[in-house]
Amino acid sequence: MIPTTPATSPNAGSTTLPAALRLTGVTLRLGDETQQVTAVDRVDLAVAPGEFLAVTGPSGSGKSSLLAVAGGLQSPTEGSVHVAGVDLTTLKEHQRTAHRRNHIGYVFQHANLLASLTAREQLLLPAHIAGRLDNSARRRADDLLEAVGMSARADRRPHQLSGGERQRVGLARALLLAPEILLVDEPTSALDRARARDIVDLLAEQTRAQKTATVMVTHDTEILDAADHVLFLRDGRLT
Numbered sequence: 421m422i423p424t425t426p427a428t429s430p431n432a433g434s435t436t437l438p439a440a441l442r443l444t445g446v447t448l449r450l451g452d453e454t455q456q457v458t459a460v461d462r463v464d465l466a467v468a469p470g471e472f473l474a475v476t477g478p479s480g481s482g483k484s485s486l487l488a489v490a491g492g493l494q495s496p497t498e499g500s501v502h503v504a505g506v507d508l509t510t511l512k513e514h515q516r517t518a519h520r521r522n523h524i525g526y527v528f529q530h531a532n533l534l535a536s537l538t539a540r541e542q543l544l545l546p547a548h549i550a551g552r553l554d555n556s557a558r559r560r561a562d563d564l565l566e567a568v569g570m571s572a573r574a575d576r577r578p579h580q581l582s583g584g585e586r587q588r589v590g591l592a593r594a595l596l597l598a599p600e601i602l603l604v605d606e607p608t609s610a611l612d613r614a615r616a617r618d619i620v621d622l623l624a625e626q627t628r629a630q631k632t633a634t635v636m637v638t639h640d641t642e643i644l645d646a647a648d649h650v651l652f653l654r655d656g657r658l659t
């Protein structure tokens with residue numbers, strides 16, 4: 421049986437909802453024996469549904485590593501990572517992939533859209549891959565395109581969209597399969613100030629509307645106010 425843990429979120433302020441994402445004593449060491457780096461160092465973290473957590477810190481502080489471990493893309497050297505009640509570190513590779521697909525949405529730094537697909541098709545692709553491309557997925561895609569203000573451009577391909585519009589599509593795509601957890605990597609690095617504000621406000625709004633447990637890592641200190649909580653990372657340690 422897969423163990424489950426009903427944890428509450430210690431950094432969730434007034435919320436007492438069980439954490440959708442929980443990292444306990446997580447350490448990630450990278451490199452070989454001659455040159456080893458502790459990229460993530462004994463991190464404890466919990467994020468509840470509808471909570472927007474921002475993690476910031478200097479270059480090399482471990483932000484991307486933390487996100488990779490939280491999303492099950494990298495296994496921690498020590499500690500546990502609970503996603504929707506299941507400890508990823510106890511799963512086999514194929515189980516972890518399936519669990520990730522069902523419970524986690526990712527928003528990447530550069531949207532990572534496929535050049536040949538329209539905005540609507542970008543959203544439908546994860547449903548197709550998951551074998552869930554039905555009428556309800558199509559309706560949800562249209563609703564999400566509307567929510568991120570992209571209905572009028574649903575038939576455009578990435579080269580016909582601005583950087584901000586591509587990020588909006590990337591966010592809508594990440595939300596298509598209604599993930600409990602949304603992991604966001606430097607969403608504003610390719611955007612000007614106005615578009616950066618736009619996308620981070622949209623992230624906050626969608627976190628509440630879709631009740632996702634959202635973790636955003638960013639250098640961009642001007643967008644931190646959109647988050648419910650901000651944690652600082654230095655040398656892999658949360659402060």
Ligand SMILES: Nc1ncnc2c1ncn2[C@@H]1O[C@H](COP(=O)(O)OP(=O)(O)OP(=O)(O)O)[C@@H](O)[C@H]1O
Nearest residue numbers: 450451457458459478479480481482483484485486
């Ligand atoms: N594959 C790897 N092998 C060895 N060390 C690594 C590897 N990947 C990252 N590191 C090191 O781990 C530490 C954390 O890196 P990470 O990329 O997580 O930081 P970051 O805060 O995301 O940095 P940035 O903001 O510059 O993207 C750094 O010291 C980095 O040099």
